[in-house]
Amino acid sequence: MVLSKVVPRSLWNFRNHQARIHSSASSKNDTDMEGSLSPDLHHDCETDMKFEQRGVCQKFSVNGKRRKETILIPGNLSITENKYGEYIEWKPDESKVKNGNAEASSSGSKLGASGGIQFHASKGNERVEIKPDASSKEFLRPIKIELPEIRSFIVPPKANPREIIFILSDGTTLNPFIFERGSPENLVIALERSLRITKSRSNSNGLYMVGVRKESAPTMPPSGVLPHGVAEILGVLPPEHQHNVGQLWGFMKEMKNDPYATACTTLAKFGHMALNGELPINVFPGGSSTQVTDSVLRNGRLEESLNSDANELEADYTTNEEGYEVIFKPEKIGVELPPLTYFRTFRGQPLSQEQWLNYLDHEGRISNMNEIRQIVFYGGVEPTIRRHVWPILLGVHDSKSTYEERQCQLSEKTCYYNRMKMQWATISEDQEERFSPFRDFKSLIEKDVSRTDRTLDYFKGENSRGTDILRNILMTYMMYNFNLGYVQGMSDILAPILMETQDEILAFWVFVKFMDLIETNFEMSQEGMQRQLKDSYTLLQLVDPKFSAYLEACDASNMYFAFRWLLIWFKREFSFQDTLILWEALWTGLPGPNFHLFVGLSILEQHSTTIMENKFGLSEILRHVNDCNENRLRVNPHPS
């Protein structure tokens, strides 16, 4: 630990730095405004360095060509104090960054001792040079947070913890900080001098709550004696209670001992168990054991199954301000989920070309589609055969069709596609002026195509080929289904399919079939979305009454924070490749048509403790949920 008095060369505050912009922008505002905008503009303000740790990397996740890549930016973490308050600061290590060295390592988690910006691709061992361009600037952005803004932090429980993730009071989750040497121990000790740190009440996920100390800062404990909380974080003491996780969804939390652990892998097992009646959910006392889950999975309507038992439930239905129903007395449902033994599930192997060919008879008919669905559900499809498997999975072609029939259908579909494409391509500007619905859709498509996944190579650059095809398909789909036309979100649905197939006509027909599944998401009435959000909440009431009550108390029971998840099936939350794996599983229709609601719930459930113990309200929940996107979610975090 370093205690010294420094005047930093440049103070930076990520919240208030636009004050500098202000100074250069023309303004008729008061001249004193600039100085009062941020305490940090007082460059001459004396700063005490209360703690400093070198070799702390900030971890970024970026979309690589095919998969997620982790970028670690070496830097220094410190706690500083000036007359305005105390701050935690992270700055990139300029000496290392200036060299511009970047290193790719084959190991996803090991940190190289050498300096430079480190690319940790999970594959390959090549050295990559980072040029200080616009995108790298983003990685080099310093961070400065006022200490009281920290609401909690997570030290993922491992034998040798090296990572710390801060959550702020507005729901922001910062990128993880990785300690190249040592652990977050000293940092936490230093924080404890100013902040009250307590262990999360249901601490199975390394969550620690932070409060403001009202008394003066305590003196350091005698050397060798760790404050209780710190000792626990570091695993020096055994956790107070590694209690048996009783509830159905408890096992998800156990899985979350690793914060990157998968939602769908686990749920795949759950869905399977539910379908096979292996899960003794006693939903209604004296009722059939898997009534609700089964009903949702098989019939697709949770609400119906609940309504069918309305007398027994005595649930009060009331109408809220949005004009749709909410169930008012969740406790009357009387759900008692039995203890469940903890187990761990693993993803299966993806459907291989060899397997696929084995399922085809000499004319190309598929012998056992159910088995294929099972394999795809548990393991996905090898990328090389996706273009063959997807059309069958989604019903572009019937599984009983022969090679010849499929070939024939394909040429028909090609003609059909080209005909529809000609329809829009031949509408003149003059016609457009008198065809406002067409014009509006076209304008929206143009706007969205130019901002869909532009960071990916396939869609990069002005008028990239990928962007052109994306536009062609969306315009053609508008002609195919003019009632729906184009709705925002559809470009997100198409982009991964197109990028994977790189075939305009195939991608169109796969997209058409996918849209058939989710068309109600995009309808004007939004009824489809409201129904799914409502069903998600009802389901949450069953599996986690405490959390659902919490959401209700902060007016979040409409679940609108999950809108994006459900609208485009988690496409913005996962990487491209993981999105495809997830979609393939969902396209199988196993274990039932509403499985995506379970996926959403399991993601939510992983954050329930964080949300409740941070006392997040409606807005912070939305912020938190929007933040727990691709940086934090993996379909299969530990590929075997």
Place this chain on the structure above:
Amino acid sequence: MANRQSGGSNTAAGGAQRPNGAPQNKICQFKLVLLGESAVGKSSLVLRFVKGQFHEYQESTIGAAFLTQTVMLDDTTVKFEIWDTAGQERYHSLAPMYYRGAQAAIVVYDITNQETFARAKTWVKELQRQASPNIVIALAGNKSDLSAKRMVDHDEAYAYADENGLLFMETSAKTAMNVTDIFLAIAKKLPKGEQAAGAGQAQGRRITDADSAPRSTPNCCK
């Protein structure tokens, strides 16, 4: 759910609880919503204001996004809770949920697109009719860096804003022009003092102790 906002659970970033005894400070918190046609630059304005960044190909907003930013005005810390919404007409039905209880709104249009200005006017009308009566509305003519392609006359927009009692600025999220200024102008116009207590919904909330459950009652600043 009208006024049951959540931000009350935020930590006091300044004021009496500061451990090092820094000077006390008034802290006000306001809910601000961004509305406007698709792709006019709502998210880009927020991103510029909150993070100082600009992405040429900012992806479309699905559902809504929530961000916060704090500015200092004299002795007052003004904390904006910013709700950024999806622009497409299709998602219009979600909007009331986001502007309900908002003390401020920025209605954005694109100066290179006349239709977005027409849409902005309908948003203003809707807010005047259905949002909190004391809501502070600002009109932002964004993409002012593209003045070569201008389709909406500055003076026309200014006159419209004037008639309707709106703050008005032409902004550019790309060059940062007037971005901070428009938020600051809103902050200045929002009621912050004790004299405004009891003014109802257009009143910011004073932030208090961090250790209680999500609050449900809007309060005034001290």
